[in-house]
Amino acid sequence: MFETNITLQQFLDGIQDTLYMVGMSLLVGTIIGAILGIILVVTQRGGIIPVPILYAVLNPIINLIRSVPFIILIVAIMPFTRQLVGTAIGTTAAIVPLIIYITPFIARLVENSLLEVGSGIIEAAESMGATPLQIIRYFLLPEAFGSLILSLTTATISLIGATAMAGAVGGGGIGDIAIIYGYQRYDNFAMISTVIILVIFVQVIQSTGNKLARLIRRS
Amino acid sequence: MIELQDIHKVYEKKKSEVHALKGINLKIDKGDIFGVIGYSGAGKSTLVRLVNYLERPTKGDVIVDGKYLAKQSAKALRQIKKEIGMIFQHFNLLESKTIFQNVAMPLILSKRSKQEIKQRVTELLDFVGLKDKASHYPNELSGGQKQRVGIARALASNPKILLCDEATSALDPQTTQSILDLLKRVNEKYGITILLITHEMSVIQKICNKVAVMEQGEIIEQGSVLEVFGHPKHKTTKNFVQTVVKTELPEKIKQRLTDKGIDRLLKLEMVGTEAMPPILVQLIRDDQIQITIEFMDMTEIQDTNLAIWYLHFDGEESKREKVIANLEQHGVRIEEVSVGV
Ligand SMILES: Nc1ncnc2c1ncn2[C@@H]1O[C@H](COP(=O)(O)OP(=O)(O)OP(=O)(O)O)[C@@H](O)[C@H]1O
Numbered sequence: 001m002f003e004t005n006i007t008l009q010q011f012l013d014g015i016q017d018t019l020y021m022v023g024m025s026l027l028v029g030t031i032i033g034a035i036l037g038i039i040l041v042v043t044q045r046g047g048i049i050p051v052p053i054l055y056a057v058l059n060p061i062i063n064l065i066r067s068v069p070f071i072i073l074i075v076a077i078m079p080f081t082r083q084l085v086g087t088a089i090g091t092t093a094a095i096v097p098l099i100i101y102i103t104p105f106i107a108r109l110v111e112n113s114l115l116e117v118g119s120g121i122i123e124a125a126e127s128m129g130a131t132p133l134q135i136i137r138y139f140l141l142p143e144a145f146g147s148l149i150l151s152l153t154t155a156t157i158s159l160i161g162a163t164a165m166a167g168a169v170g171g172g173g174i175g176d177i178a179i180i181y182g183y184q185r186y187d188n189f190a191m192i193s194t195v196i197i198l199v200i201f202v203q204v205i206q207s208t209g210n211k212l213a214r215l216i217r218r219s
Numbered sequence: 220m221i222e223l224q225d226i227h228k229v230y231e232k233k234k235s236e237v238h239a240l241k242g243i244n245l246k247i248d249k250g251d252i253f254g255v256i257g258y259s260g261a262g263k264s265t266l267v268r269l270v271n272y273l274e275r276p277t278k279g280d281v282i283v284d285g286k287y288l289a290k291q292s293a294k295a296l297r298q299i300k301k302e303i304g305m306i307f308q309h310f311n312l313l314e315s316k317t318i319f320q321n322v323a324m325p326l327i328l329s330k331r332s333k334q335e336i337k338q339r340v341t342e343l344l345d346f347v348g349l350k351d352k353a354s355h356y357p358n359e360l361s362g363g364q365k366q367r368v369g370i371a372r373a374l375a376s377n378p379k380i381l382l383c384d385e386a387t388s389a390l391d392p393q394t395t396q397s398i399l400d401l402l403k404r405v406n407e408k409y410g411i412t413i414l415l416i417t418h419e420m421s422v423i424q425k426i427c428n429k430v431a432v433m434e435q436g437e438i439i440e441q442g443s444v445l446e447v448f449g450h451p452k453h454k455t456t457k458n459f460v461q462t463v464v465k466t467e468l469p470e471k472i473k474q475r476l477t478d479k480g481i482d483r484l485l486k487l488e489m490v491g492t493e494a495m496p497p498i499l500v501q502l503i504r505d506d507q508i509q510i511t512i513e514f515m516d517m518t519e520i521q522d523t524n525l526a527i528w529y530l531h532f533d534g535e536e537s538k539r540e541k542v543i544a545n546l547e548q549h550g551v552r553i554e555e556v557s558v559g560v
């Protein structure tokens with residue numbers, strides 16, 4: 001049962017690849033997703049800068065991308081990926097579909113978090129003569145911060161799941177080891193240990209996120 | 220200071236329209252504490268939100284401090300809003316910021332210097348009695364304390380006007396009293412004009428000098444508080460006034476009077492600080508008139524009292540006329556009423 005073909009080095013490389021893919025796509029996805037999420041909130045009817053047309057265009061696009069299963073998304077955008085990074089295979093290439101996958105998800109999560117901020121807060125801000133940008137910066141974002149942290153935690157965990165599938169395009173990472181060694185070569189040790197590592201990852205991220213959010217909210 | 224001219228507000232819903240305000244005319248002078256009272260859905264919140272243009276009228280003009288709000292650019296409007304503070308029923312404080320930061324917010328938005336902010340916020344927190352809470356968060360405060368923070372925040376940018384939308388409706392009677400006292404101090408110390416809306420007549424009674432009664436999008440009655448409390452004309456106004464002043468005879472007393480065969484009474488209404496107006500004392504003593512006080516009620520309004528008396532007059536008819544004339548001469552409102560159960 002504990003015979004295995006993989007080395008410690010392979011594990012460490014896998015962990016590193018996973019962190020790299022999650023980190024990069026989370027970084028880019030958060031920046032773009034947060035901007036989109038803010039746009040969704042402020043431009044909708046009754047928002048602080050209502051542009052219903054923009055909302056009406058953006059909203060279905062986000063829904064569309066979100067409804068494509070990740071594994072299909074990887075394949076579907078391969079030509080685009082190849083153009084962008086020169087290859088459609090490998091860890092760096094896997095980041096492209098990961099970003100496209102996670103960005104609309106984060107946009108939705110950010111939208112929901114910001115919508116949680118009561119209309120009373122916005123009303124108070126407007127009564128103080130705050131500009132729309134000031135409302136976003138001094139009222140919306142700080143009030144939603146705790147909830148935004150939880151949203152990002154959820155997004156990060158989704159990304160870890162998605163990186164495992166990125167193995168399909170030779171993305172590397174922990175999930176890739178589980179599929180290639182554990183699943184295809186019946187290496188039980190590889191399977192169990194990768195699962196344990198993934199579980200630990202998820203646990204650590206979730207509890208860190210929860211703690212952080214609690215810290216922010218209680219203050 | 221604030222003028223509303225023939226204001227209409229229509230909310231367009233998917234299919235129906237809500238005519239929330241129907242031709243409102245209102246003039247609020249500098250230094251007034253103007254109260255607007257009405258039942259739920261009367262359009263009070265809509266009205267108060269027009270004054271700082273959180274809501275735009277469908278028709279009509281809002282004029283604040285001589286400026287037509289409809290003619291202002293977005294930027295000018297924001298500047299005007301800084302001269303109008305607002306407090307809310309549910310306080311609307313930033314939960315993620317300390318009390319200090321909450322009060323500082325209007326100043327931060329105006330890009331004031333750190334030093335100026337610190338000085339102003341400290342002064343304001345002292346004024347509202349929350350100096351020791353500066354570094355606390357709103358969820359550590361009671362409702363009354365939160366409203367004090369709301370008031371301090373609204374005063375931060377030195378407004379000329381303070382709008383209060385049901386500012387005490389979420390508070391218990393004692394806390395309400397302390398917040399009302401604070402609002403009175405705001406009015407007196409800083410000369411700030413206050414427009415407050417409420418559904419409690421006791422709030423109007425305690426601090427307002429003028430009142431308007433709203434019903435279904437219209438102002439059905441307005442005037443000085445003493446005038447309206449003493450002579451409510453409209454049914455709704457009477458109902459509101461009844462909640463704090465007993466201007467009508469209680470049923471039990473009516474019953475007793477009818478049993479005794481008494482039908483006609485004199486209803487006297489006097490404004491003053493003395494329980495028994497000197498003129499009445501004098502009449503009883505000098506003219507030897509025979510009266511029975513069947514009912515009286517005295518209510519403190521602003522710095523004086525409104526007294527309502529129901530008297531039964533037992534003397535000769537000629538004397539009665541003379542007494543009535545004499546009382547009227549002394550500024551007592553007098554009215555013949557029938558008891559009729
Ligand atoms: N944003 C809105 N959209 C549609 N209708 C509205 C809106 N705001 C208020 N109304 C309607 O306008 C009318 C007056 O509402 P308003 O909130 O001004 O009443 P109010 O006197 O403040 O009542 P309350 O004492 O319950 O706060 C109500 O019929 C209400 O349903």
Ligand SMILES: [Mg+2]
Pocket residue numbers: 263264265385
């Ligand atoms: Mg209201």
